[in-house]
Amino acid sequence: MSAAAQRGLEIRGLVKEYQPGKPVLRGLDLDVAAEGITAVIGPSGTGKSTLIRCINRLVEPTAGEIRLHGQALTGLRGRALRLARRRIGMVFQEYNLVERLSVMENVLCGRLGYTPLWRAWLRRYPPADIERAFDLLDAVGLSEHAPRRADALSGGQRQRVGIARALMQGPDLLLADEPTSSLDPKTAVEVLELLVRLTGAARVPVILNIHNVELARRFAQRIIGMAGGVIVFDGPPEALEPGHLRLIYGGEDWL
Amino acid sequence: MSATSIPDPAAPLRREWRRFTPAQRLSRWLVWLVVVAALAWAVRSIDIIPEFLADAPEQMADLLVRMWPPDLAHYYPAVHAALIETLHIATLGTILAFALAVPVALLAARNVCPLRPLNVLAQFILVASRSVNSLVWALIFVAIFGPGAAAGTFAIAFRSVGFVGKLLSEALEETAPGPAEALRAAGAPWGAVMLKGFWPQVQPAFWGVALFRWDINVRESAVLGLVGAGGIGVVLDDAINYFQWDRVATVLLAILAVVVVAEVVVTRIRARLI
Structure with a gap:
């Protein structure tokens, strides 16, 4: 059992206060296995994004401990933090691509933690990385768009590039922060299907923040319901009932 | 006849909207006052020597005549x-x-x-x-x-x-x-x-x-x-x-x-x- 706990992500007593005395996360405990999709649902402002950003330390936790495969992420600084971040991919709601760079170079950006600076500067990326980037672009169906600038793509295409960039890192964990909220319903499903398929093939566990409860049910093996900075539901999609949704989102008129 | 003297019963309910609060209006007015004052002060402090001003056109014409034709060589x-x-x-x-x-x-x-x-x-x-x-x-x-x-x-x-x-x-x-x-x-x-x-x-x-x-x-x-x-x-x-x-x-x-x-x-x- 301890070997199982070593793999995957462990969060213990995570607290985040943006303003002292007003915690957004109130002592969160969570274990995520080394495989599968874990969807986090909950109303806006309940700390879903904060939770995900505490894991790769884009947001500094106030208290608590986070471990990835047994390594403590909290407390890492400088170079050690960078090396840890290389193992964690992230997909953003607003894609966060570098608009004026080509699709190919955006995917290669996922390897910047490994690429010497002079290579990135002269655009002499290692051939193995370019090969892998082409494979990933094949996988997300955008190979023929490789030389186009990222700002020439549609929203769905951009998010596919975002997924390819995150997988380019060869991550041990993928964080997806509302990856489909800026997309239309059809594209959202297509992008999520792609995300699930590629991370499944690469055996990368995913923590997926998502507003859409139906999509969460459809794609996740496990659903975490958050409300008021704590976890109020944790279980498989089948176990999520209207009562839980009332607990998570409050009220019932909308159900 | 006396209709005007009867206070409008709905007056307290009427909501008013203005772009600026009274404090903002006052400060905007003060900014304009300062701008006008600064302009007046600046104009007064430029010393214009009347004699020079009077023959400025002549001097300018003289200079242009001396400049013409330019010595392109x-x-x-x-x-x-x-x-x-x-x-x-x-x-x-x-x-x-x-x-x-x-x-x-x-x-x-x-x-x-x-x-x-x-x-x-x-x-x-x-x-x-x-x-x-x-x-x-x-x-x-x-x-x-x-x-x-x-x-x-x-x-x-x-x-x-x-x-x-x-x-x-x-x-x-x-x-x-x-x-x-x-x-x-x-x-x-x-x-x-x-x-x-x-x-x-x-x-x-x-x-x-x-x-x-x-x-x-x-x-x-x-x-x-x-x-x-x-x-x-x-x-x-x-x-x-x-x-x-x-x-x-x-x-x-x-x-x-x-x-x-x-x-x-x-x-x-x-x-x-x-």
Whole structure:
């Protein structure tokens, strides 16, 4: 059992206060296995994004401990933090691509933690990385768009590039922060299907923040319901009932 | 008849909307008052000497007559060589200014350098550079390097640092935070975040500022010679001192031609770039 706990992500007593005395996360405990999709649902402002950003330390936790495969992420600084971040991919709601760079170079950006600076500067990326980037672009169906600038793509295409960039890192964990909220319903499903398929093939566990409860049910093996900075539901999609949704989102008129 | 004297019962319920609060209206009115007062004060403090004003048209006509026709034979080689030197001063000065301004701009941009004291220090350097006119910088560097193009180049560079640095730091602060955040999340080191996250976003501004400043520097370096810092200003100063007004006209025409050509070239390149 301890070997199982070593793999995957462990969060213990995570607290985040943006303003002292007003915690957004109130002592969160969570274990995520080394495989599968874990969807986090909950109303806006309940700390879903904060939770995900505490894991790769884009947001500094106030208290608590986070471990990835047994390594403590909290407390890492400088170079050690960078090396840890290389193992964690992230997909953003607003894609966060570098608009004026080509699709190919955006995917290669996922390897910047490994690429010497002079290579990135002269655009002499290692051939193995370019090969892998082409494979990933094949996988997300955008190979023929490789030389186009990222700002020439549609929203769905951009998010596919975002997924390819995150997988380019060869991550041990993928964080997806509302990856489909800026997309239309059809594209959202297509992008999520792609995300699930590629991370499944690469055996990368995913923590997926998502507003859409139906999509969460459809794609996740496990659903975490958050409300008021704590976890109020944790279980498989089948176990999520209207009562839980009332607990998570409050009220019932909308159900 | 007495309808007007009856208070409207709905009055307390009526909601009113105004663009500005009374305090804002008062302060806006005060700003206007200060502007008008400053203008009146400024006009009063300009000493206009009536005698000079009276014969100004005559003097101007006299000067134009002396300038005509321009002594075009004087252009080559004296004015030409000085003109080329002016272009060298402007170009080298601009390049040197960028070398000095980029590090300061990085320190001044709050999203690049999170240390407040360094931001303030960098902004102070930029303001200090701009607060000194290029003619004054030229006087300082003539004292250091002696008269000549070196002094002019440094004068141009030091005056430009403030301008270039301010615009670059503003361009840096206006970049979208998302791409840099994504690269940081992927474990990219600082240099890579700068190179791939920030640089592509500020690139158009960078080249735009470079061309614009070069354009300004061509014009500025034309007058630096007046204080002995090389370039076409030296020739202009000599011609004025010897009352060779036809030569002055040649120099002025040469400067005009260069500025027009620079303007056309810069506009063309900018259109391609952005």
